[in-house]
Amino acid sequence: MHSLTVQLGARSYPILIGSGLIDSTELLTQHLPQRDVLLVSNTVVAPLYAARLQQALPNQRIVEAVLPDGERHKTLESAARLFDVLIANRMGRDALVLALGGGVVGDLAGFVAACYQRGVALAQIPTTLLAQVDSSVGGKTAVNHPGGKNLIGAFHQPEVVIADTALLNTLPDRELTAGLAEVIKYGLIRDAGFFDWIEQHIEALRARDPAALAHAIYRSCEIKAEIVARDEREQGERALLNLGHTFGHAIETATGYREWLHGEAVGAGMLIAADLSERLGQLPATAVQRVRSLLRRAGLPIEPPRLGAECVLARMGLDKKVQAGRVRLVLLTALGRACVSADYPDSVLQQTLAAHFG
Amino acid sequence: MHSLTVQLGARSYPILIGSGLIDSTELLTQHLPQRDVLLVSNTVVAPLYAARLQQALPNQRIVEAVLPDGERHKTLESAARLFDVLIANRMGRDALVLALGGGVVGDLAGFVAACYQRGVALAQIPTTLLAQVDSSVGGKTAVNHPGGKNLIGAFHQPEVVIADTALLNTLPDRELTAGLAEVIKYGLIRDAGFFDWIEQHIEALRARDPAALAHAIYRSCEIKAEIVARDEREQGERALLNLGHTFGHAIETATGYREWLHGEAVGAGMLIAADLSERLGQLPATAVQRVRSLLRRAGLPIEPPRLGAECVLARMGLDKKVQAGRVRLVLLTALGRACVSADYPDSVLQQTLAAHFG
Numbered sequence: 252m253h254s255l256t257v258q259l260g261a262r263s264y265p266i267l268i269g270s271g272l273i274d275s276t277e278l279l280t281q282h283l284p285q286r287d288v289l290l291v292s293n294t295v296v297a298p299l300y301a302a303r304l305q306q307a308l309p310n311q312r313i314v315e316a317v318l319p320d321g322e323r324h325k326t327l328e329s330a331a332r333l334f335d336v337l338i339a340n341r342m343g344r345d346a347l348v349l350a351l352g353g354g355v356v357g358d359l360a361g362f363v364a365a366c367y368q369r370g371v372a373l374a375q376i377p378t379t380l381l382a383q384v385d386s387s388v389g390g391k392t393a394v395n396h397p398g399g400k401n402l403i404g405a406f407h408q409p410e411v412v413i414a415d416t417a418l419l420n421t422l423p424d425r426e427l428t429a430g431l432a433e434v435i436k437y438g439l440i441r442d443a444g445f446f447d448w449i450e451q452h453i454e455a456l457r458a459r460d461p462a463a464l465a466h467a468i469y470r471s472c473e474i475k476a477e478i479v480a481r482d483e484r485e486q487g488e489r490a491l492l493n494l495g496h497t498f499g500h501a502i503e504t505a506t507g508y509r510e511w512l513h514g515e516a517v518g519a520g521m522l523i524a525a526d527l528s529e530r531l532g533q534l535p536a537t538a539v540q541r542v543r544s545l546l547r548r549a550g551l552p553i554e555p556p557r558l559g560a561e562c563v564l565a566r567m568g569l570d571k572k573v574q575a576g577r578v579r580l581v582l583l584t585a586l587g588r589a590c591v592s593a594d595y596p597d598s599v600l601q602q603t604l605a606a607h608f609g
Numbered sequence: 610m611h612s613l614t615v616q617l618g619a620r621s622y623p624i625l626i627g628s629g630l631i632d633s634t635e636l637l638t639q640h641l642p643q644r645d646v647l648l649v650s651n652t653v654v655a656p657l658y659a660a661r662l663q664q665a666l667p668n669q670r671i672v673e674a675v676l677p678d679g680e681r682h683k684t685l686e687s688a689a690r691l692f693d694v695l696i697a698n699r700m701g702r703d704a705l706v707l708a709l710g711g712g713v714v715g716d717l718a719g720f721v722a723a724c725y726q727r728g729v730a731l732a733q734i735p736t737t738l739l740a741q742v743d744s745s746v747g748g749k750t751a752v753n754h755p756g757g758k759n760l761i762g763a764f765h766q767p768e769v770v771i772a773d774t775a776l777l778n779t780l781p782d783r784e785l786t787a788g789l790a791e792v793i794k795y796g797l798i799r800d801a802g803f804f805d806w807i808e809q810h811i812e813a814l815r816a817r818d819p820a821a822l823a824h825a826i827y828r829s830c831e832i833k834a835e836i837v838a839r840d841e842r843e844q845g846e847r848a849l850l851n852l853g854h855t856f857g858h859a860i861e862t863a864t865g866y867r868e869w870l871h872g873e874a875v876g877a878g879m880l881i882a883a884d885l886s887e888r889l890g891q892l893p894a895t896a897v898q899r900v901r902s903l904l905r906r907a908g909l910p911i912e913p914p915r916l917g918a919e920c921v922l923a924r925m926g927l928d929k930k931v932q933a934g935r936v937r938l939v940l941l942t943a944l945g946r947a948c949v950s951a952d953y954p955d956s957v958l959q960q961t962l963a964a965h966f967g
Contacts, residue, residue: 338757
């Protein structure tokens, strides 16, 4: 098992990475000492792993809440259902909300933990690659609104993140690939050497080579933990983690969270961000080519739906990255280096959007 | 104008107390610099003050959201309505949520500000005595659930609290009286001299003598600010502010938030807490008499509804003060001194509840 720590003073917490962790009663009870547990999962993951997890936690009172699968269920209504379950089961302030699932389950369960009784303990057991490398770490929780993604949420750090790599064995290929988009993101924004490594190991990653996956997860979490430790509430640097997300959220929202997985939308969005960076003269064309090629080799769709540039612009206006009416975008200045900028000609943004969205 | 500061490091903020503050464009724009404002109020307060406030903020884009009046509307559904308004009006992360109303409006608007885009700026303009001395200060925000009061919420400090004492002129007598319960609370938990002062000035307060009211508000806010500064997240001392609230919440919840005002329920709850403290042998009977007499002179109802001790006990089980299955109660050890205790015989609690609730 590998472990690293998200350094946040009194709210620091470990990320544990390894195979078979959810079967270890010793490990789990060490990190999850709470007596009362609301186990939040979904209809796909719960049948696979909930019973095993419960078996490994024999001394807790565990109440299971199983939600329908999918980003379109990450709503305030689903949160309300979980509050009802917590209250119906008389869970107190000392209860634990335990998220067993992907990013949707983690974001939703995290939001519920943040708000129940003004905050109860949260633990994340991410079951997708995307959740293991990104959404389970860093304390961002949220639900979606028909008007935009993650518009209702809270910062609420977990007590522990348990990334059991064996859980990825049941992950559909498409979900694994979607997770690779976020892995590539870390290379793009922070670590050119890691980007090189991903280029060299993309086939191994897609073939689920355990050593390659473990390294990708560890290095991704390490980069995320560093950034979150320096800027927990996204007042600066943390915004870099949103590379591709503004465009990606527009794709997800416009398609009703039905057709595109989050990671897929982020992948397509990163290519648009790279293209825009090139059009602004701050990124060489060869770098954009390498991004496009790696996304393709990862199996990601790189052609966004033909939403139309105007529709995308309108949706971007509601993204959380808007300040003083202007969309702040994450752009690349090299492979391994990103910046946040609101200083771009609107015409270049429009041309870029027209090129990708029609 | 008097002012004091809630000392919370980077999140410190002023409480401004004075007459006519909401008409001062200079003061308001100094403290509310945001361009986009969601003004949250209710059907009683908005017709009285919203237009005046808007007039004093001529350069802001103000969107008004007017909710029905009353604690039973402090729900997740009302919060959802406000999120809809924020999103329909394309309010960004740099927007301000401005609460103009009593505790219900402040708690609800505060919760919405806490969660919208994971937190936007909040300002409180409390219009009831209760909100001016208590709920607008300290960053507790929440909505109710049919299963219990304030079960869904967040800690989210405002940027400023503007307590305009002139707004109390339109407050119904019953609401003023309900606010006096919280004023009395500060004397009981922290300041015997202030309790004496309230005893001496209770008629002046009920007659809305401006100097008496201003002193009561200032001293109440001062005590609250001190306690919040030392224990923002209620890990210890701040729980003392809940004197009477566990019993009071049971009254409010059992009666569907319809018959008892929050302050009235707290008043009755404080007398029960004092009585329990006496039965536990830690408070002299003369002190309980003084509490009862002052609550009566304030015009507060001191006989709770005949809910039955068992029903109240069951409702207390869901209160946020429960830890490891045991209700932690705020008790008095003297006039001006309180403590939190889970160390009492159940039989004495039951006798006390039976004496008050039947």
